[in-house]
Amino acid sequence: MENLLNNIIKLNKKYTNFGQVASYIPELKNANSEDLGICIIDKDNNIHYAGDYKKKFTIQSVSKTIILAMALMDNDWSYVFSKVGMEPSGDPFNSIMKLETDDTKKPCNPMINAGAIVTTSLIKGTTLKEKEERMLAFFRKIAKNDDIKINQAVYESEKLTGDRNRAMAYLLKNDGVINGDVEEILDLYFKQCSIEVDCVDLARIGLLFANYGIDIETGERVISENVSRMVKTFMVTCGMYDASGEFAIKVGIPAKSGVGGGIMASVPRKMGIGVYGPSLDKKGNSIAGIKILEDLSKQLELSIF
Numbered sequence: 001m002e003n004l005l006n007n008i009i010k011l012n013k014k015y016t017n018f019g020q021v022a023s024y025i026p027e028l029k030n031a032n033s034e035d036l037g038i039c040i041i042d043k044d045n046n047i048h049y050a051g052d053y054k055k056k057f058t059i060q061s062v063s064k065t066i067i068l069a070m071a072l073m074d075n076d077w078s079y080v081f082s083k084v085g086m087e088p089s090g091d092p093f094n095s096i097m098k099l100e101t102d103d104t105k106k107p108c109n110p111m112i113n114a115g116a117i118v119t120t121s122l123i124k125g126t127t128l129k130e131k132e133e134r135m136l137a138f139f140r141k142i143a144k145n146d147d148i149k150i151n152q153a154v155y156e157s158e159k160l161t162g163d164r165n166r167a168m169a170y171l172l173k174n175d176g177v178i179n180g181d182v183e184e185i186l187d188l189y190f191k192q193c194s195i196e197v198d199c200v201d202l203a204r205i206g207l208l209f210a211n212y213g214i215d216i217e218t219g220e221r222v223i224s225e226n227v228s229r230m231v232k233t234f235m236v237t238c239g240m241y242d243a244s245g246e247f248a249i250k251v252g253i254p255a256k257s258g259v260g261g262g263i264m265a266s267v268p269r270k271m272g273i274g275v276y277g278p279s280l281d282k283k284g285n286s287i288a289g290i291k292i293l294e295d296l297s298k299q300l301e302l303s304i305f
Helices: 002-018 026-030 061-076 079-083 099-102 113-120 128-143 152-161 163-174 184-191 199-210 227-239 241-250 287-300
Strands: 039-043 047-051 256-259 262-267 271-276
Touching: 002 047, 002 287, 026 152, 039 113, 039 199, 047 199, 061 079, 061 113, 061 128, 061 184, 061 199, 061 227, 061 256, 061 262, 079 227, 113 163, 113 184, 128 184, 128 199, 152 184, 163 184, 199 227, 199 262, 199 271, 227 241, 227 262, 241 287, 262 287, 271 287
Parallel strands: none
Antiparallel strands: 039 047, 039 271, 256 262, 262 271
């Protein structure tokens, strides 16, 4: 497996030259566009890796899967989906248009920014600090890494430049889709996106979803089967922004990307995959990361379709 992964990294390294690191969040510009790494953890808990798999990066939109799981665990699912839809948007992840034009006023799905702000608002806790502590504790548990923390510099950069997300949040508040203090909700949202991980962390989380919420080592049910299934379904239909359909055809596995360069993938009953490559395509996905997953899916016959 290591030989396969090393070869796939080597073959696809050239694609890092065809994208750009995210720049709309100033702190993300510091990433090395040539970084490329992968980690796979299979159902027997074997770990395989190659490339820059130890590099730390902020989880960004990959966090939307975990926050959705928390929101569904904290609330009745019918209430969650009264606030956010279940359909692909067909628009960029940071689009604001449908909040004005859609009759329901609720975001299309939890994987776009507006939808993720809604699910963040549904996390239980009496104070912002309590919510943040619960969120971090959950991330650490499912990644099996007690050292996971928020990258303060990225968080401050996100907060300083997050006017588009701020506009979405106030529209959602105005239309009664979210309740509570908008700035507190945004603060938690910016913090969740700024959680620092590596490929191993993403592979661990991906494996938990692949195993339908059961910890592969202990047998503990961490996430219900229904919630795990729902999250993976959203990963298939909406996880790669407005390139999700093409990704489903070419790769065929549940995956979620983030503009930090991470991609988390879950192959049901088989493995979790974490990929890192901060050079992004025009839709905000890791350009070489997608190529890696295409090759991996073909060679290991991973497509669920």
